[in-house]
Amino acid sequence: MTEGFDMQALTRRIDERKATVAVIGLGYVGLPLVLAFHDAGFAVLGFDTDPEKVRKLDAGESYIRHIGSDEIGRLAASRRFEATTDPARLGGADAILICVPTPLTRYREPDLSYVEGTARALAEHLRAGQIVILESTTYPGTTDEVLKPILESSGLVCGRDVLVAYSPEREDPGNAVYNTTRIPKVVGGDGEAARDVACRLYDAITSGGTVQVSSAATAEAVKLTENIFRAVNIALVNELKVVYDKMGIDVWEVIDAAKTKPFGFMPFYPGPGLGGHCIPIDPFYLTWKAREFETPTRFVELAGEINSAMPAHVVQRLAEALNDRFAKGLKGAKVLMMGMAYKKDVDDIRESPALKLMALLGERGAEVSYYDPFIPVIRTGREHAELSGRHSVAWDEVLAGRHDAAFIVTDHSAVDYAALVAASPLVVDTRNATRAVTKHRERIVRA
């Protein structure tokens, strides 16, 4: 570290809560971080390119279901919080956390355009003495090979004038036990000074502690490893589901019994396909980067293959059930999909397998409606734009039982599954949501 950077001054500002923390990208990851730093006593600047989010934060309105408007109201009323769309304001912050999307392109390759765009905007306002931390999930090497060069186009030198680190966000939206402040924070820096200052900052918000690793690339690999671990294990139980089903064995019963083993087993559950902004996407960040090293990632790709075959598999199970029970095909059948969100009790539809299922059912001529208390209307992005604007039916319509089959895709806790089964001639359940229903069990088919 040279004269370009007074590390002690920044550390002191952090310790005394005099540092201003800027969070770029105020979505599912960024907004909880804003709250955490604000609650810890810091002045927080929220920056997003979406003016609607900034307007809502100013008005004290929440746009994420599991973050209450009372919390956002507290932020809006606070003198220590401000939301902005003006990148010039970033120059005034001491620490800048980047939480922008890292999706895939239509060719299933990493799309770093948001990270690059952010870095370019930041480079224009960067000043000596700041620390920049990337939190978006990405492949090993992004901080060093993509973020740093763009920041250095400002003329400032990383490690001398500004510090750069990577710390993956491990947020699990809707998890009531582990929120941003309880989950240990893994931190890797571009040099030890960056890592130490980043740890100091996160120590202020997490009771879970910080976990130092030797480089930014290692921290990037940690995040991918965690999500690939999930993707691979979900693929395994999906495969087991198909084979056990043919043997007349209930995979859910198997998992429930297996998980009583106190060591060496961790339960994962089958489903209609992967969803959300992480598990279906992140493994491809690694497989893409691995090609640069001419190293195959067969295991990871096989998991992707099995998981992406699940939507077609469960639709086929629904078709067979309609055929066997009512001598009916999917064409013209009234199918009520239960749940559109990618997982239970969240209002997030990104990468939800429900979108794929709705499209598949439509292609096969089914008349599809859906019920989801958290997704009153479908707003899609690049994928399945043709489904945008469709509305959830009301619960009364579910109970009216005008459908041939209910198709449980997301197992929201608030749904009365006994009432659903009572109102439905057939229930095809991809989540074992009906496990506690005792009446009319003959109407239920697990898929």
Ligand SMILES: NC(=O)c1ccc[n+]([C@@H]2O[C@H](COP(=O)([O-])OP(=O)(O)OC[C@H]3O[C@@H](n4cnc5c(N)ncnc54)[C@H](O)[C@@H]3O)[C@@H](O)[C@H]2O)c1
């Ligand atoms: N959602 C999760 O559960 C989760 C968990 C762990 C990690 N992550 C990772 O965190 C990152 C963010 O995910 P998210 O779910 O919060 O996404 P999100 O879409 O909810 O939020 C991203 C926000 O960034 C804003 N944005 C886009 N481009 C911008 C720019 N150039 N400048 C400023 N703001 C910009 C968007 O308007 C949006 O508000 C991704 O890399 C994701 O993989 C997400």
